[in-house]
Amino acid sequence: MNVTVVRADCTDFETPLLVVNVFADADPLEGPAAKVDEALGGRISDVLRRGDFRAKPDETLLLYPAPGTLPAERVLLVGVGKRADLTTDRIRRAAGAASKEALRLRIPRYATLLHHAELVADRIPPRDAARAAAEGAVLGGYTFTEMKSGDPPARVQEVTVLEKGEEKAREIEEGVRVGTVTARAECFARDLGNLPGNVATPTYLADAAERIGREHGLSVTVLGRAELEAEGMRAHLAVSAGSEQEPKLIVLEHRRGPEGQKPLVLVGKGVTFDSGGISIKPAAGMEEMKFDMSGAGAVLAAMRAIAELEVPVNVVGIVPATENLPSGAALKPGDIIRSHLGKTIEVVNTDAEGRLILADALSYARRFDPAAVVDAATLTGACVIALGHHVSAVMGNDPALVEEIRAAGERVGEPAWPLPMLQGHREQIDSDYADIKNSGGRPAGAITAGWFLREFAEGLPWVHLDVAGTASGDGKAPHLTRGSSGVPTRLFVEWVLSRAG
Numbered sequence: 001m002n003v004t005v006v007r008a009d010c011t012d013f014e015t016p017l018l019v020v021n022v023f024a025d026a027d028p029l030e031g032p033a034a035k036v037d038e039a040l041g042g043r044i045s046d047v048l049r050r051g052d053f054r055a056k057p058d059e060t061l062l063l064y065p066a067p068g069t070l071p072a073e074r075v076l077l078v079g080v081g082k083r084a085d086l087t088t089d090r091i092r093r094a095a096g097a098a099s100k101e102a103l104r105l106r107i108p109r110y111a112t113l114l115h116h117a118e119l120v121a122d123r124i125p126p127r128d129a130a131r132a133a134a135e136g137a138v139l140g141g142y143t144f145t146e147m148k149s150g151d152p153p154a155r156v157q158e159v160t161v162l163e164k165g166e167e168k169a170r171e172i173e174e175g176v177r178v179g180t181v182t183a184r185a186e187c188f189a190r191d192l193g194n195l196p197g198n199v200a201t202p203t204y205l206a207d208a209a210e211r212i213g214r215e216h217g218l219s220v221t222v223l224g225r226a227e228l229e230a231e232g233m234r235a236h237l238a239v240s241a242g243s244e245q246e247p248k249l250i251v252l253e254h255r256r257g258p259e260g261q262k263p264l265v266l267v268g269k270g271v272t273f274d275s276g277g278i279s280i281k282p283a284a285g286m287e288e289m290k291f292d293m294s295g296a297g298a299v300l301a302a303m304r305a306i307a308e309l310e311v312p313v314n315v316v317g318i319v320p321a322t323e324n325l326p327s328g329a330a331l332k333p334g335d336i337i338r339s340h341l342g343k344t345i346e347v348v349n350t351d352a353e354g355r356l357i358l359a360d361a362l363s364y365a366r367r368f369d370p371a372a373v374v375d376a377a378t379l380t381g382a383c384v385i386a387l388g389h390h391v392s393a394v395m396g397n398d399p400a401l402v403e404e405i406r407a408a409g410e411r412v413g414e415p416a417w418p419l420p421m422l423q424g425h426r427e428q429i430d431s432d433y434a435d436i437k438n439s440g441g442r443p444a445g446a447i448t449a450g451w452f453l454r455e456f457a458e459g460l461p462w463v464h465l466d467v468a469g470t471a472s473g474d475g476k477a478p479h480l481t482r483g484s485s486g487v488p489t490r491l492f493v494e495w496v497l498s499r500a501g
Helices: 032-039 043-050 088-105 126-140 168-196 202-216 226-233 233-239 286-308 354-368 379-387 399-412 421-426 445-456 489-500
Strands: 002-006 018-022 060-063 077-078 108-113 158-162 218-225 248-255 263-267 269-275 315-323 336-338 345-348 372-377 392-396 415-416 464-466
Touching: 002 168, 002 392, 018 032, 018 043, 018 379, 043 060, 043 077, 043 379, 060 088, 060 202, 077 088, 088 108, 088 126, 126 168, 158 248, 168 286, 168 489, 202 218, 202 269, 202 286, 202 315, 218 336, 226 233, 226 248, 233 315, 233 336, 233 354, 248 286, 248 354, 263 286, 263 354, 269 286, 269 345, 269 354, 269 415, 286 372, 286 489, 315 354, 315 464, 345 421, 354 445, 372 392, 372 399, 379 392, 379 445, 392 445, 399 415, 399 464, 399 489, 421 445, 445 464
Parallel strands: 002 158, 018 077, 018 108, 108 158, 263 315, 263 372, 269 315, 372 464, 392 415
Antiparallel strands: 060 077, 218 248, 248 315, 336 345, 392 464
């Protein structure tokens, strides 16, 4: 989808659909909304007065202009709630609702206004509002049909943001540019997540990374089984032992920062299918374990966006990729493996495999002498129980970095909630037979998993995001769809942009 800015009057612009965002307490209507209302003979004011449309957040109402009133074929009213409650997330959701309605109507393009954000420009700059609107429009218009036969369904191909003022249009254009790039990247992460495990294999992810490198000027290194063995990444190899698919370690490097600048490192769990291994999962719902590579998808997508935006910071993306399957060669409960860092790990549950491949990836990251490391993983069902599907968990060894990540997520509508990491939690993963064991049991399961990773990030400024509850879902929010959400792609990009100043 393309999102562009055009300097035009909303009452003169020809479009199949004109989107007008409306406040619930808009009495009277102001600005462009009032102009559209006047052209429609007061129909917007009328539906508001009658209560047929209350302008609640995400509420929509479709109007058909009488001949000769507006060049727009349809007018879509989208509610954004009360003016005092307007946030960039509501702007994002409203844009998503508009794109979903356009999809329903099979309309390939539509025009929209940012007048509602202009009325609160003292607290939401036009650039931020435009970025949120572009993100919502692209994300809300996402569909996944790659695995279906027949003619492809109608898609929203173009969204036009109307703005008459020259200076404001320039601000809006910059916000639209960033929002479009980051949202397209998140849609790419959704595509990777929604693909089945027999397609999106570790090799497929490696090929995708190499394609991103060629197209966007990133350096890409891929380690296969032989290289992983030479490197001593035995925890990663142990997880892959039950699969015929070759494991991969994928490294992407964006070198646009100053010479000698320490890079930011993004790490994403890439278990392309997780059966649980010998500690096999229940059959019900196991098909959703294709989403267990969502952290990897977010890293690949974020690196693509960072390169496309030419962010002047050095960034490295690391993706350990494998399947986790049972076989005669598979990792067993009770096995002890020596990690890349040298610490020995007692495996008490082969379904706690993501932390094993991340342990080796975090150790590998040390060679880049990183300024900070952030990993993302669909790591624990315990996180879903604790926080549900609306917020990721965040924890780490650097409080300032934890706050950076939390704040970045808040700005882009991908919230993360800090969890405590107490010494008692660490003691749950003490082992009688090795340096550490890979599971501390069900109590505080998300935190003990975080503590396991912390052991391999020792000495690095590090934060862990558990996105088990947010990386996929039912798609009920206007800017989401059923299946992969692409989270935390935009959080990653926003954090890197914030570091670039």
